[in-house]
Structures are given as C-alpha cells and as structure tokens.
Amino acid sequence: MKTIYASIIVLFFCITGNAQNFSKTSHGIKTAANGTTIEIQFYNPAIVRVIKFPISKNYSKESLSVVLKPSKTAFAVRETGTAIILKSEKLNVIINKVSGDVTFAASSDKVLLKEKPDGTKFEPFNDTGVNTYTVSQAFILDKDEPIYGLGQHQNGNLNQRNLKYHLEQGNTEDAVTFFQSIKGYGLYWDNYSPTEFTDNAGETSFKSIVGDASDYYFMYGGNADGVIKQMRALTGNAPMFPLWTYGFWQSRERYKSQNELVNVVKQYRDLNVPLDGIIQDWQYWGNNYLWNAMDFLNPEFSDPEKMVDEIHNLNAHLIISIWSSFGPQTKPYKEMDQKGMLFNITTWPESGSETWPPITDYPSGVRVYDAYNPEARDIYWKYTSKGLFDRGIDGWWMDSTEPDHLQIKPEDYDTKTYLGSFRKVRNAYPLMTVGGVYDHQRKATSEKRVFILTRSAFAGQQRYGANTWSGDTGSSWETLRNQIPAGLNFTLTGIPHWNSDIGGFFAGAYKKSANDGNGAKNPLYQELYVRWIQFGTFNAMMRSHGTDVPREIYYFGKKGEPVFDAIDKFINLRYALLPYIYATSWEVTNKQSSFMRALFMDFSADKKVWDMNNEYMFGNSILVAPVTEAQYTPEKIVKVNEETGWNKQEAAKNAEKTAVDFTAEKSKEIYLPAGTDWYDFWTNEKIKGGQQITRKTTIDMIPLYVKEGAIIPLGPKVQFAEEKKWDNLEIRVYPGKNGSFILYEDEFDNYNYEKGSYTEIEFLWNDTAGKLTISDRKGQYKGMLSNRKFTIVMPDGLKKSIDYNGKKVQEKFNLSKK
Structure with a gap:
C-alpha cells in the first residue's frame, strides 16, 4: 500500500x-x-x-x-x-x-x-x-563571505570559513549547529x-x-543583531538575570569546609574588596560513591543552614555544584536506577578513590542520568530542591552538562534514552538537563530569578537563565587569547551569557615553577592572572576559578603592591559599570542584544574588523582591547586537557627566576574601527577611527575606548551590588554624534519585570545643540527612587548636577572646542 x-x-x-x-x-x-x-x-x-x-x-x-x-x-x-x-x-x-x-x-x-x-x-x-x-x-557560499558561530571552539578563529569541526559536546567545546553570515x-x-x-x-x-x-x-535579519533577534524568536528569548550575578565571583576547586568557604567572604569584606558571590565546588556531599548526592554529607559541611545564613548575612550569594550524574550510594541514583533512567557510559569520576591516576580496580559506579526523560528531570529537581534550594542556595553550578563522556566506545551511542538512541540526541543533552532545572525552579517560585552556570550549551539554551563558561581550560597566554573569539562565536549563536575561568583552570605548572611553590606569588602567573581578570571584567559573568593555584586576591599580595592593586582596580571598575551592565542585560532581554559584540556587528562597513579576534565591544559603547601577550615575563605554554590536566605529578621543567618590574610602562597595538571617533576611557583623549594606534599600557590598565555619542552611567563605590541605591549616578556623555541611553531598573531579583514592574529613563544627547535631555521616567516598581541626582560629566571635565524627580529635564552644555 x-x-x-x-x-x-x-x-x-x-x-x-x-x-x-x-x-x-x-x-x-x-x-x-x-x-x-x-x-x-x-x-x-x-x-x-x-x-x-x-x-x-x-x-x-x-x-x-x-x-x-x-x-x-x-x-x-x-x-x-x-x-x-x-x-x-x-x-x-x-x-x-x-x-x-x-x-x-x-x-x-x-x-x-x-x-x-x-x-x-x-x-x-x-x-x-x-x-x-x-x-x-x-x-x-560566496568565496570571501565570513561566517560566525557554530558554538564555542578554542582554536583562535573568529571567521569560521575553511575549517572543519566535529560538532559534539565536550568539556571545552560547545557544539551549536548554527552559523550566521556577514550578509545578514x-x-x-x-x-x-x-x-x-x-x-x-x-x-x-x-x-x-x-x-x-x-x-x-x-x-x-539584515545584520548580526537582526539574525540574533530571529534566532531568539525561533528558539527562545533570554530572561533577566539578578543584578548580583553581574558582580564579582570567587571560586576554586574546591573549598574543603564550610568554615573555609565563609572565611573567604569575610576576608574580602575585611579588605574592602567588592564581592557578590562565592561558589562551592564538588565533594560537599562526601566521597565519590556519594557523588552529587544533592546533600551535605561531608562532615566538614555539617551545618549547611548556618553556612548559608552566614554568607547571606555578609551580603553575598552562594551557588553550588550539581552534576548530571550520581554515585551508586545516593538516593537519586537508587530511584532512577529502578526506573531505568541511568546510562552506562564512562563518566567522571572513574574511580571511587580521589588519587591520580584513577584506581580502576575500585570503580566509582557514577552514572549519567537520562535528562531527556521528563520524569527523570522531575526526580532530579526533587532532590535538588529538598537538599539545596530549600536551604537557601541562590543558584546552580551545573557541571558536566555535556555530559562527561570518557573512554568513548562505539556502542555507547546505542544507549537507550527516552527520545531514542544517545547517538540521535547526544548534542541536546545540556539543553535538556539545564532546561529541567530552570523549568522546575520557575514553577516553584517567581520571587527568585533562576541563575545557572553551566559548562555546555546547545541552540536555544539562552531561554533557561544559563551562563555558559568555557570549560576546564589551561592557564596559558595562548588559552587567554583564544577565549575572545571563543566567546564571540558562542555569542553569535544567540546565547548571550558566557565567561571563562579567570586565570585558566589548570595552573599547576606555575605553582611548580615558583621558587616557593606558591603560584600566586609567581610573577609568570601573576601577570597572566591580572590580564585575565581585566578581560573577565568585560564578560557577562566575572568569575575567578581554577585549581592548583589559589585565586583569592589576598594570595597575590597586599594593598599598595602592583598586582594586588591591579586586581582590586578592575573589580571596582566592574562595580562602577553595574548600571551600564544591567541596562545592557535589559537590552539583551528586551531588544535581543549581546554583551560581547564582535566588531563587525557594529562596524560591518569596515572590512578590517570582519576577522578581528583580539578586540570586541562590551555592550553598545565600550571597545575592549585586552592585553593577551606577556609584557613583563616570558610566556609559559601549558598544554593540558580535561583528563591529563588532573595529573598533579606532571613536573615543570625548570623554575623560572625572572626579575620583574610591574611598575614599568609597556605598549599595545590597537585598531579603532572606522565610522566613528573614539574616546580613550582613561584619559578622554579623542581619536579618529579607522586607524591603528599604539597605546601605552601598565599592569593596571588595558586599552578601553568609548565611541562618540555614547552615554555611560557609573555607579557608586560599593562592596556588593545592592549596597547603595543608584540615587547619585555619574553620567558620562561623549560628544561628537547624537546619542541615547536607557537607564533600566527593577526589583533586581524576581520576575515582576515580566508584569511591567520596572522603570526606564532615557538620556538623549543632541550633539548639534549641545543639549542633554533626560526624558520622563517610564514605568514604576516597588521601592523605586522617586527623586535622585545625576552628575553629568563631559570629556573636557565640565560637570553639571541635575535634580530629577521623574519629569523631563533638559540641560545645555557649552563644550570646549578641542
């Protein structure tokens, strides 16, 4: 028939x-x-x-x-x-x-x-x-047509032409089967x-x-933003993240007790260094047979409620590691195993012991769960909620959402899932497991926004309140350089929230090559870490994390020393930029914009930027040119991957003994795109676009430029994101073209904005008239500022203070002609 x-x-x-x-x-x-x-x-x-x-x-x-x-x-x-x-x-x-x-x-x-x-x-x-x-x-495709996207790949390429990829989820490789073209x-x-x-x-x-x-x-879409808008229309819009997620985050592999964890926050507060979040990595559950138990079974975490309360009382937030797999002695494992919801592929950790290399005579028995199965996702959330969310945990570090697939055998792909063979649906695994947590928390409450930090992603994952980080990278200058195009191509698939481990994950070579065994005092690592934290200041999430070398600021020195002061300066810069970053977050949600923007997105007429992989725009106004080559020390190349990187026995060849003067002045070549003039963020010097320039640099500075016509709000000096209200913002205006900026505010950590509970205040700069208009405030929300002050600052130093009560205000500026 x-x-x-x-x-x-x-x-x-x-x-x-x-x-x-x-x-x-x-x-x-x-x-x-x-x-x-x-x-x-x-x-x-x-x-x-x-x-x-x-x-x-x-x-x-x-x-x-x-x-x-x-x-x-x-x-x-x-x-x-x-x-x-x-x-x-x-x-x-x-x-x-x-x-x-x-x-x-x-x-x-x-x-x-x-x-x-x-x-x-x-x-x-x-x-x-x-x-x-x-x-x-x-x-x-046209012969000279650049394309971008395909997920996150660590090869240093921005333009994806003349390349071949095996698109399969991995620790440091995120597969997204999407690309976009310069043709729009x-x-x-x-x-x-x-x-x-x-x-x-x-x-x-x-x-x-x-x-x-x-x-x-x-x-x-006609252009890159238009394409992203259509991709999000197709696969889902990105919700707002809480304001606190855009502050500074400290993490390491791993804090070994709740006292150690809380004391890190206390030391940041004692040093007056801003901090909004602390992250607890694995093994708060105990041994590997209890892997991902979703409970505090480690005796060093005997009073989790007290731990959470102490962190909250210090005005910080806690997110915690949860995985896509379970040890055989856990309750989730036993319940899912009875229902055939566990895979038999080899995953991390392979051994029940914590030694390296793994003792395979004592297998851990850890198994990945079938996230394609809606009932399995229900069970996953049941234990997440009971053991962690109900205890006040603020967000989720969803590790190994690829999931980890070790010692791959062809028959592994025959594994039966709820939606067919693992082979058939393999790349969608992170979408399903991350989506399961988001959907369940949204059903549980709208009073707290979902925040998920995850290691893998697939098309559409932006709709699940997830920030993807670039995986267990090596701590090297080459890796740092590769993060820029990796993050840009990932963003160009329509998924806006991305970051990397500041300092790189595997840093053992620096520890072993230090004279005293302290990698944080090793000048080779200090320079790399400072440059990475400067890059991380201009990611969607600013998170310091890694193994082998501690990353807390106090290990790098003390106030008054160049390295400490450079780290401190950029953490504080991040907080000053929070009103700008939060407004960008609203642009991402409301207008389908992006945090990290490849230069061709805004300057497509300038062909010189079509394949520029070492600069980018952060939001619509700030050009970031990270320093990604060693200027004070020799470069150290660290070749690792997520498996060999765990080998703590890998010795460094020689201990480098380098005399380093971190106060010396250096320089960097920068290209400023054509089509606009640019202001040096640090000096306010105005420079014509469309040219290569040499910019002097120091250890506590990277080249930052603001395009003419931009309006940038700067917030107060704070120790955490919500410490002070934005009642006296500095508004920097950069003349040369007409410009606008919308200051967005809401309740910062719930979903009431979806019901219209937010405000927008638009700033309009008329360049010909030299006039700034602050428009009528639109909207309202509980606790909003009815009256406030804006201090308008021009590049020539001219300042004016404006009282604002929500009604339209106009101010004329007589600017110096330089």
Missing part, C-alpha cells in the same frame, strides 16, 4: 503542463524533486523552515530547540519553467523543480545563500534497530546527533550521523 501511495505522489508531482508542481500547506508548500519530498514552511516573514526527506518516507518532528510556532505569514507563490518561487515580505525562496536545490534571497532579490546542486544526501543507517539515515546538506542571514541545522561541519572551496555542509530528514531553518 505504501508503495502505491508513493507512486501516486511521484505521478502527481511529475505532471507537466498547466498543473501545479506543488501543493499549498497551511504555512507554505510541499513539492517533490530528484526523489525527495520538499516542504517549505514560513515561521514568520524572515524565518523559513526547509525539510527534505526521501519521497518514499513520512517525516514529523517536534524540535527540542525551536519553540516558535509557524505563524500565518502572507506569501505569494508562482512557477516558472524551472522554478517554484515563494515570496514573503522579507524573503524569496526559489526551488529548482528538477534538482530540488533551494536558493534564498532578500526581498530585493539579492541572493543570500544557495544549496549546492545535489547537495542533499541520505545514506542508509541502522540506529540500534531503527532504519534511518546519515544525512547531509551542502551549501554554496543565519542558518540553524536542527539535528542533535554528532555532526561534521565542513567548509572548503567546494561547499559548506552539515553531515549528521542520524537524521530522518534534512531539516533546517533559514533566517534573515
């Missing part, structure tokens, strides 16, 4: 003459060519889904990433001798009636992307008894199995191990 039906379909679509070679559907059309059924679905005027599958098959799928439902979109369809052409307000989609390949063009008929002729391939594949395909789709379009390949991405002179292609169809979404 199926054979007869397929023959009728083929006959229908092969009829020539006046008959249509397609049938209309509710959101597009369906046709056939070259032995393939082709379905085009408009999700909105700028997003179109393309589905191709063998004509003898049927296909349906509920996407794990896509949350947008296809809307009623006006489009026209017409046929020519060789093509079927669909036209919406934003897109033209052209299907070749013979070959079946699809071409996408803007409404202006400018060609954006073409499928490669005969570029859709289906190779029969038996997926644990299910007959399916290895599926691939190839495209043709994006493409999301909606497949969750391990996938080969290839770009060469012949094609740009995705090839996935398992797939019943070639299933992808093409979106047009």
